[in-house]
Amino acid sequence: xxxxxxxxxxxxxxxxxxxxxxxxxxxxxxxxxxxxxxxxxxxxxxxxxxxxxxxxxxxxxxxxxxxxxxxxxxxxxxxxxxxxxxxxxxxxxxxxxxxxxxxxxxxxxxxxxxxxxxxxxxxxxxxxxxxxxxxxxxxxxxxxxxxxxxxxxxxxxxxxxxxxxxxxxxxxxxxxxxxxxxxxxxxxxxxxxxxxxxxxxxxxxxxxxxxxxxxxxxxxxxxxxxxxxxxxxxxxxxxxxxxxxxxxxxxxxxxxxxxxxxxxxxxxxxxxxxxxxxxxxxxxxxxxxxxxxxxxxxxxxxxxxxxxxxxxxxxxxxxxxxxxxxxxxxxxxxxxxxxxxxxxxxxxxxxxxxxxxxxxxxxxxxxxxxxxxxxxxxxxxxxxxxxxxxxxxxxxxxxxxxxxxx
Amino acid sequence: xxxxxxxxxxxxxxxxxxxxxxxxxxxxxxxxxxxxxxxxxxxxxxxxxxxxxxxxxxxxxxxxxxxxxxxxxxxxxxxxxxxxxxxxxxxxxxxxxxxxxxxxxxxxxxxxxxxxxxxxxxxxxxxxxxxxxxxxxxxxxxxxxxxxxxxxxxxx
Numbered sequence: 001x002x003x004x005x006x007x008x009x010x011x012x013x014x015x016x017x018x019x020x021x022x023x024x025x026x027x028x029x030x031x032x033x034x035x036x037x038x039x040x041x042x043x044x045x046x047x048x049x050x051x052x053x054x055x056x057x058x059x060x061x062x063x064x065x066x067x068x069x070x071x072x073x074x075x076x077x078x079x080x081x082x083x084x085x086x087x088x089x090x091x092x093x094x095x096x097x098x099x100x101x102x103x104x105x106x107x108x109x110x111x112x113x114x115x116x117x118x119x120x121x122x123x124x125x126x127x128x129x130x131x132x133x134x135x136x137x138x139x140x141x142x143x144x145x146x147x148x149x150x151x152x153x154x155x156x157x158x159x160x161x162x163x164x165x166x167x168x169x170x171x172x173x174x175x176x177x178x179x180x181x182x183x184x185x186x187x188x189x190x191x192x193x194x195x196x197x198x199x200x201x202x203x204x205x206x207x208x209x210x211x212x213x214x215x216x217x218x219x220x221x222x223x224x225x226x227x228x229x230x231x232x233x234x235x236x237x238x239x240x241x242x243x244x245x246x247x248x249x250x251x252x253x254x255x256x257x258x259x260x261x262x263x264x265x266x267x268x269x270x271x272x273x274x275x276x277x278x279x280x281x282x283x284x285x286x287x288x289x290x291x292x293x294x295x296x297x298x299x300x301x302x303x304x305x306x307x308x309x310x311x312x313x314x315x316x317x318x319x320x321x322x323x324x325x326x327x328x329x330x331x332x333x334x335x336x337x338x339x340x341x342x343x344x345x346x347x348x349x350x351x352x353x354x355x356x357x358x359x360x361x362x363x364x365x366x367x368x369x370x371x372x373x374x375x376x377x378x379x380x381x382x383x384x385x386x387x388x389x390x391x392x393x394x395x396x397x398x399x400x401x402x403x404x405x406x
Numbered sequence: 407x408x409x410x411x412x413x414x415x416x417x418x419x420x421x422x423x424x425x426x427x428x429x430x431x432x433x434x435x436x437x438x439x440x441x442x443x444x445x446x447x448x449x450x451x452x453x454x455x456x457x458x459x460x461x462x463x464x465x466x467x468x469x470x471x472x473x474x475x476x477x478x479x480x481x482x483x484x485x486x487x488x489x490x491x492x493x494x495x496x497x498x499x500x501x502x503x504x505x506x507x508x509x510x511x512x513x514x515x516x517x518x519x520x521x522x523x524x525x526x527x528x529x530x531x532x533x534x535x536x537x538x539x540x541x542x543x544x545x546x547x548x549x550x551x552x553x554x555x556x557x558x559x560x561x562x
Contacts, residue, residue: 339422340471341469341470341471342444342470343444343446343469343470343472343534343537344413344470344471344472347409347412347531347533347534348409348413351409358444359443359444359445360444360445364445367445373445373446373447373468374444374445402409402413402418403413403418403422403471404418
């Protein structure tokens with residue numbers, strides 16, 4: 001894989017930020033977009049725009065076909081069995097809310113238990129908290145160790161006859177921990193408990209195979225996979241989508257509407273009410289093509305090389321502490337520098353054109369567990385180079401110079 | 407944007423060694439402030455005497471250099487001021503951050519105004535303005551005896 005050729009596909013890298021070349025290390029937050037994706041969105045609005053599924057004119061037929069083509073691409077991308085198992089939402093957060101709400105409505109009653117973990121992003125905690133508030137469900141947190149790995153034996157101990165669902169991230173957005181989903185699914189299967197996987201961070205970086213994982217639900221966002229904002233994906237086993245009630249009501253999700261009776265549309269429309277982000281979903285197909293043009297194995301190999309290089313270089317800088325040391329780690333590196341608050345780090349790095357994130361990264365449970373209020377986070381995308389890491393390290397040293405810490 | 411404007415020596419120095427840190431003895435007002443975006447926290451402890459004069463003002467907190475320096479400088483400048491003077495200093499500080507390029511309060515001398523102006527660098531960094539204002543809003547909350555925690559996302 002030629003990283004410079006890949007980088008040249010992203011117009012943003014030819015722009016100057018604060019007079020400097022951009023070193024973008026915030027891909028866990030959202031990725032930059034290749035020109036093919038930008039052009040697709042532009043072209044759709046310019047030459048092909050129509051809403052889908054309603055009208056029968058040529059533009060509508062074309063848009064509907066293209067929209068469904070993305071669904072098939074997503075199905076293949078994550079190796080799902082049926083295209084009806086792919087539901088488009090506005091983001092992964094909405095996808096998880098869809099499951100929590102509909103599953104909760106049908107299957108959760110007072111005293112029932114939901115297992116999540118201390119690694120979860122707020123978007124895989126708050127939707128379940130609503131069930132704690134509204135249905136008096138109990139949320140149990142599977143603990144992590146200091147390395148940032150979920151202690152699987154402890155998770156297993158939390159399972160009881162009242163456990164109704166296990167919701168867990170595939171890849172931590174703080175420590176980069178790659179979670180052994182298959183082990184968790186195996187535990188859940190023994191008791192017939194469904195498993196939801198938050199795949200936001202994994203979808204852009206590791207191979208996703210929902211059949212192999214055998215999870216019941218898998219959620220991710222298009223904008224982290226080099227795609228446009230406004231596209232979330234929920235994969236759910238067909239049996240669940242058929243069984244669960246609809247989520248948002250309105251046009252397109254109905255079959256027949258009478259004054260005294262409404263029937264719902266078949267899958268996947270049952271879960272896609274109202275006008276969808278048509279242009280964005282159609283554009284997302286280009287993002288998948290972009291990922292496929294690189295090949296997931298090449299991409300993983302490249303990102304591992306950059307991550308290992310970054311870890312090695314960062315560890316050599318005095319007072320830099322890397323948070324977590326998981327068994328399997330992807331390119332998400334959270335760190336602290338003694339004597340400098342992460343927000344000061346982020347501001348100073350930004351002046352050198354280095355974009356990182358600082359804060360709790362929507363993981364307050366994790367930070368509290370680790371006794372941290374905030375961390376700085378450098379996260380790697382397919383376009384990052386060893387040069388980017390060198391500039392990051394130089395900027396960190398500049399930071400220490402400003403704060404007179406060497 | 408200029409980093410040196412933001413991280414002036416006085417800011418770095420106060421950030422590293424904040425003054426008036428901890429709980430002051432016999433405090434009769436206190437308030438908590440929180441910035442949910444970054445997790446910065448401040449707890450203001452205030453002792454007003456029977457004429458509503460600030461007898462002592464201290465704070466506990468976690469945060470960036472800007473937020474710690476701002477709290478530290480505030481405690482220095484507001485100590486010994488009357489209720490109305492303290493409120494006037496607070497509003498002229500916030501006015502400087504938001505609108506003007508000077509501190510208009512009559513209750514500070516020129517050296518004190520210069521010290522306060524060292525925080526003006528945040529004006530060029532919109533994401534950092536709340537770091538500088540959190541402790542001030544929290545102080546007013548303590549002064550006015552409000553019970554609710556100050557949240558930077560619910561104030562200007």
